Amino acid sequence: MNSFHIAPKAVYLHIPFCTNKCHYCDFNSYVLKGQPVREYLDALEREMEQTVKQLPPDGIETIFVGGGTPTVLLPDQMEHFLRLVRTYFFHGDARDEQIEFSMEANPGTTDIDKLHAMKAGGVNRISFGVQSFDPMLLAEIGRIHNVDDVYRSIENARTAGFNNLSIDLMFGLPKQTIAMMQQTLDAALKLDLQHYSIYGLKVEENTLFHTLFQKNQLALPDEDDEVQMYLSIMERLQAAGYSQYEISNFAKPGYESRHNSMYWRNQSYYGLGAGAHGYMLRQRHSNVKAIQPYIDATKLGLPILDGHEVSREEAMEDFMMVGLRMLKGVTNQDFSSQFDVTMESVFGEILEKLTQKKLLTAFDGGYRLSEHGILLGNEVFAEFIGIFA
Incomplete structure (x- = not known):
């Protein structure tokens, strides 16, 4: 599933x-x-x-x-x-x-x-x-x-x-x-x-x-x-x-x-408490922040301040940005298990660019930050923001 x-x-x-x-x-x-x-x-x-x-x-x-x-x-x-x-x-x-x-x-x-x-x-x-x-x-x-x-x-x-x-x-x-x-x-x-x-x-x-x-x-x-x-x-x-x-x-x-x-690994999680963020059923939400308004909101229902459905495209971007923080990198096996496509079919041009700049290193089935890329992580992550806009 x-x-x-x-x-x-x-x-x-x-x-x-x-x-x-x-x-x-x-x-x-x-x-x-x-x-x-x-x-x-x-x-x-x-x-x-x-x-x-x-x-x-x-x-x-x-x-x-x-x-x-x-x-x-x-x-x-x-x-x-x-x-x-x-x-x-x-x-x-x-x-x-x-x-x-x-x-x-x-x-x-x-x-x-x-x-x-x-x-x-x-x-x-x-x-x-x-x-x-x-x-x-x-x-x-x-x-x-x-x-x-x-x-x-x-x-x-x-x-x-x-x-x-x-x-x-x-x-x-x-x-x-x-x-x-x-x-x-x-x-x-x-x-x-x-x-x-x-x-x-x-x-x-x-x-x-x-x-x-x-x-x-x-x-x-x-x-x-x-x-x-x-x-x-x-x-x-x-x-x-x-x-x-x-x-x-x-x-x-x-x-x-x-x-x-x-x-x-871009997994879902419950987020509870004032100002907490949660990610469930591909829905991101954030709670009411201030203490008394949060307390009051729980008496009427869930204390959600705002939320939105995460599109497939946004979830793909998130996968790459947070996954590449881990030094073992991201794999096509994990990506395809969530999205039924390969990373290259979606981000091929970006992955090629970052690999040529020696910010990413390709390995069998995936990509990880290079030694140089670790120092420039934010530059790498930014490449995956808003590409579907």
């Missing part, structure tokens, strides 16, 4: 509360103080109930809780939230142990009691938003944790029984030097974690950094230094035994993010 006509195997849940708003963040998040957290969780339950009634799950494989900072929930709120997730998305049998259940966390918001509540609730993978091991840079980007919080959080997570841990790091930050990035990598690799996500800073609209950038007050590294940071990241992580399986992600064997791989 075509994968677009079956229930999603992945679930994304959004907890939109944070202790503060970081200077670079454009995610749908709100400072926690004064927010109706319990009412929000009740609304989330209403959305879960209505969603699974409309499209019952059939074999969930991955669950991801993002934000915001989900770990700002108090232990009793966390227990309640995870009980809801198990009620609506777990199988109730041995398959539950096979679900990859990830939760984002901020160092400093994960005491041992909360971590035990997470473990008991089924969470088995934690992604900590560390960003840097440089105290000056942490302050510069608006993070409220310190380096000691990182070590304490990792130690607590291991004590609570977690053995699948990831941290997010950033490069290209204001005032960041290559030496600073190397020192952060030194500290990160000493933790010997299962997974690292390392992202280049993007200055997004509606952030403090964008305001400063517009005023020419954001001291970003020059482009050559940023490239050197990325090259060093790739070299050092690979030398330490981590496979770069996606442009920004590195893992020990068997610890690749299965949930994010669902996105990169």
Whole structure:
């Protein structure tokens, strides 16, 4: 059966509360103080109930809780939230142990009691938003944790029984030097974690950094230094035994993010919570963003703000753009299983052009980014946007 006509195997849940708003963040998040957290969780339950009634799950494989900072929930709120997730998305049998259940966390918001509540609730993978091991840079980007919080959080997570841990790091930050990035990598690799996500800073609209950038007050590294940071990241992580399986992600064997791989393989997923996006039955939708309007909307039906049917042509473009983020590339076998045609019959001219420019490498049955193409990924992806317009 075509994968677009079956229930999603992945679930994304959004907890939109944070202790503060970081200077670079454009995610749908709100400072926690004064927010109706319990009412929000009740609304989330209403959305879960209505969603699974409309499209019952059939074999969930991955669950991801993002934000915001989900770990700002108090232990009793966390227990309640995870009980809801198990009620609506777990199988109730041995398959539950096979679900990859990830939760984002901020160092400093994960005491041992909360971590035990997470473990008991089924969470088995934690992604900590560390960003840097440089105290000056942490302050510069608006993070409220310190380096000691990182070590304490990792130690607590291991004590609570977690053995699948990831941290997010950033490069290209204001005032960041290559030496600073190397020192952060030194500290990160000493933790010997299962997974690292390392992202280049993007200055997004509606952030403090964008305001400063517009005023020419954001001291970003020059482009050559940023490239050197990325090259060093790739070299050092690979030398330490981590496979770069996606442009920004590195893992020990068997610890690749299965949930994010669902996105990169253009698979469908449930998206629940304020501002969450979902992709089901070739329909993309986004939810109401603001907290109280989202709560109110769930009392009337599904809290969908807007949505559209994804055309076959748009789905093909999406397949190429997200699939090429993975370093193993895209294959005709996967493409034809979704669209009943080969990639060359649709994108032959573009694939030939990118291969000649040495941005893509052809292999038996597919294409992947070349070493040069990894550095120019956005240029590659842009080639597949809007070609059917």
